[in-house]
Amino acid sequence: MKLSQIVVIGGGFGGLAAARALARERGEGGANFEITMIDRRNHHLFQPLLYQVATAALSPAEISFPIRSIFAGDPNVRVVLDEVTGFDLESREVVATIGRYKFDALIVAAGAGHSYFGHGEWEAFAPGLKTVDQATEIRRRILLAFEHAEMETDTEKQRSLMTFIVVGGGPTGVEIAGAIAEISRFTLERDFRRIDPSRTRVILIEAGSRLLATFDESLARQATRDLEKMGVQIWTSTRVSNITSDGVQLGQESVQARTVIWAAGVKPSGLGKLIADAAGGSIDSQGRVNVDAQLRVKASSLPIYVIGDLANATGADGQPLPGLAPVAMQAGRYVAKAIARLSRGQTTKDFEYNDKGQMATIGRRRAIVEAGPIKFSGYFAWLTWLVVHIYYLIGFKNRFMVFVQWAWAYLTFRRGARLIQEKSAC
């Protein structure tokens, strides 16, 4: 089967891994593939550290990397900054705002955004944390809240300004809540004259019965204790019924808060439905594309693969694969191999996810790590988290800068990027 032109949509963990692997694979007769990497942004974003931008620990550029530079040394990879709008499978083309891109094989790794469970109007009051711009906006709101509290004379208004509500008790929610508590306790302590930042209320709201549902219960309990030690107030089994500029409604209860951060639902990219419809495939209830054991769109004859948060894939054990970076990266490399074998007329084994475990950081010197039977928390877990994240950061320099920032923050209790930018322009 002749496959020379491969189009990859999305420069996230999955798409990047796929394109990088494909650039080195050989197709029919040892020929190189011609790879086109399409992303609507010019940079790959290291999402696991995005919460640190939102909490003023890192600068956006330190966790972003120009996709072009990543492929500068791969002449057979073409990077285009364009936004995909549809698919034309008759002519085997990806349709985008600026151009159309021909493919013999297609890899869709467009990822996911936030879901407000049908309450899109909440987004204005409770931004999510998926892009650099959302992160700098959240940073702006957190820092401004303290500034305004310092100026505020009405104590009730002041309390509302110093109340931060994080919705969603997954890793992201836990990490943001921990970081905000840390800022208010340590970083800003000496900077204010009239308010006492340590009076800050950080409330973490989770609809489920416990935090970190994907983690082992013992670790989740540990994380809960650690957060509480830092002063985070945890409300589990609590559903948000409404969010306004004043705060959050929780059934009969309500809390006044000027800053609300959304870390709850995830909504896969709309491209999922488009490719599923075009290829005669289907999507699941969440909007993810149902793929077969080889990560191909079910029912499609063309080699069309969907990976990462946009795919509903099942592991060898029959369990659905979680929406984690390692899953996306392994899937990317697998698909690259699969396409190469396909073009060489060889058969391919099914995708097997090698679970290396998961981890979350709670704050200064506290984290939890879970790898199969191995579970641990505390200082050593935090060091592990540190090493793993620095290791996976793309680009030596970013790695080094982040390390410097962290070392400095750890020693001085300060934050590296306490910058309020105008909302209007950037």
Add this chain to the structure above:
Amino acid sequence: MKLSQIVVIGGGFGGLAAARALARERGEGGANFEITMIDRRNHHLFQPLLYQVATAALSPAEISFPIRSIFAGDPNVRVVLDEVTGFDLESREVVATIGRYKFDALIVAAGAGHSYFGHGEWEAFAPGLKTVDQATEIRRRILLAFEHAEMETDTEKQRSLMTFIVVGGGPTGVEIAGAIAEISRFTLERDFRRIDPSRTRVILIEAGSRLLATFDESLARQATRDLEKMGVQIWTSTRVSNITSDGVQLGQESVQARTVIWAAGVKPSGLGKLIADAAGGSIDSQGRVNVDAQLRVKASSLPIYVIGDLANATGADGQPLPGLAPVAMQAGRYVAKAIARLSRGQTTKDFEYNDKGQMATIGRRRAIVEAGPIKFSGYFAWLTWLVVHIYYLIGFKNRFMVFVQWAWAYLTFRRGARLIQEKSAC
């Protein structure tokens, strides 16, 4: 004369120097001053390096520093994030959006923005470079221009996308033009497949007969040669008659350019006229406040000082003082002393500016330095520029991070912050 409450408007070089010195001065009977530092932004911006943010070499946070942190150790300094709207000298109050601030002595250091010589409509097509947000917007435009050029098939449109016009041949204009040339020649060279970034046109337009009018002619000539070596096209004695989304009109000539950067006129803050009117003083043709030999608003009986770019002050030699950071910083320290002496009933000498010289960098390993009779350029001048700027950067960490960024950029020819953020939100 009892002076206890001092209000400082503006956290730039002048205001910061004044407030820092005042925090350590003693007034009548050895009492501390109560200082209120008002700024509409939360950070001090190291403007001399702002062009490096605009050209993706540094991250905004690396040249910004939270004003609060600067005074964290000074209990007698209160920092407020507020925007001054007027002055009520009857009740000796500064009027701002959120509050009113009582003062016995006042220091106005609100600085200057850009002047489009009565063509405010040009700003949309040719942003200036005074704030972090303007810098990130310029960065966005420069990086997007190359991205779009890569996609563009029409060669004329492509040329317009790869044409960068910098208006204004002062230090800022020279530094931006040099940096853009550098990016196109070195940084992006390997990253693009279809365009040749080295075909970029960088045109530096100056109305005067030569670049860097404030520098010695021999150095200006050297800088011109250096820029030309880097491929910058220099058009002196050229006046801009109109700027549109398509490019620039120069009398009979016109050049198509998608990216135009304004580094020409400077317009002092509107607070200048307000304080002059309120205090019975006057402003000059540019809108700067006329101050006496002790930097006080002429004709005002109250101790009201204006320093930095907002002041029209004359040096001991009868020459007007230039709008440079060193002038503002020295004036700030002088005013702090003057207020202390005044409150202790002592007399004060007139302000004398100690000219330490000026410098500008042209690009990789090229700069010009002028200090009195001493003039030099080239590699050593560049090193001098490097050391001086790192030294003056506030905060050890920023200094260190910038050093790391520069070392890395120098060795790898890469840029540290090639990040395109959405225009809408940040």
